[in-house]
């Protein structure tokens with residue numbers, strides 16, 4: 001099989017000889033613990049063999065539901081946050097036209113994302129845009145109680161029903177949520193919406209290959225069978241029987257732990273040279289940030305879009321504090337072909353590029369940056385991807401998931417919980433006088449009165 005390819009040479013050179021291989025035993029133990037379900041958070045391992053266990057019948061059920069939405073909607077709003085949002089957006093943006101909303105594509109509905117913020121302007125501009133439009137909603141929430149998403153869904157449900165009538169709205173509202181618990185499930189049961197279940201043992205940030213990601217991706221017109229196929233091939237390539245030195249996820253987990261623990265590299269910057277991958281980095285940041293940032297530990301996952309950010313963050317990366325390393329996703333072959341034209345007057349002095357592909361310049365920018373950053377003390381991990389299509393994005397998704405599971409275990413944390421996220425929610429609910437938070441409300445208000 002053609003495959004994404006990991007190169008850690010320019011990261012390992014910043015470590016003592018053998019430092020990466022020194023993690024072999026720990027990484028193998030972590031991989032085994034995932035396989036045998038003996039690691040911390042072992043009730044959240046449903047993602048591990050998900051790609052190879054998804055059946056064609058289930059993919060067809062998702063596709064059928066997507067087709068109903070596609071046939072009946074000019075716009076589909078995907079309401080969700082965090083793991084109930086980022087995976088779908090990452091894939092749809094990586095595969096879609098960068099100017100999709102401007103080109104008036106008649107084949108595919110516009111996919112919009114909401115429920116991922118509480119911006120009043122954002123929501124009123126969204127609801128204004130949807131006025132008079134035939135739109136549908138995919139309401140995605142594992143807990144079914146997340147405030148940002150629930151608030152947005154309340155607005156959209158009402159607008160959809162007002163515009164299309166309750167009967168028709170029922171056809172174009174879908175819930176992806178817990179099997180029994182939460183407000184999203186309660187509304188779906190009462191209204192009779194089509195629903196998909198998020199399995200209990202798959203955490204939000206690992207859920208892109210469940211209907212959480214697959215339904216919106218299918219709605220956008222992309223091939224979910226190919227996506228899952230890529231992930232399934234990567235599941236095999238990172239399997240328990242694959243030796244450390246040949247297992248890309250094992251090597252990535254090893255080198256990042258070595259950079260962190262042995263070389264003080266506390267920040268990993270996920271870098272792309274294709275703006276379409278911006279949201280892939282956002283997905284990756286949640287995956288690694290929530291999985292590893294706990295117990296006072298964890299690499300801080302950051303991201304940059306190059307060459308764009310070379311003109312803003314490039315200075316820091318080249319000469320700032322040497323606590324960073326880069327992981328570059330490099331796409332070997334763009335899907336388009338565009339040559340620079342020759343210009344008789346050559347006023348811009350760019351005739352030396354005439355006849356070259358745009359990508360040739362981009363690749364030289366990438367190579368030049370890699371050399372400069374390595375010279376400047378920034379270790380470089382490179383993941384090359386043959387092209388941006390469903391199959392290779394599927395490979396990348398599973399690669400980062402399994403590497404994350406291994407890496408978090410090597411770090412010595414439970415990579416499958418996120419207890420820290422509750423702190424802001426508790427304060428917000430107390431401040432908003434949510435029923436059930438009376439004691440917290442009293443305490444927080446007293447605290448604020450004393451602080452002022």
Ligand SMILES: O=P(O)(O)OC[C@H]1O[C@H](O)[C@H](O)[C@@H](O)[C@@H]1O
Nearest residue numbers: 082083084141142143146204421
């Ligand atoms: O799917 P939901 O239950 O709505 O959760 C959405 C997101 O919000 C939470 O606060 C968590 O930190 C995330 O891990 C989760 O993906």
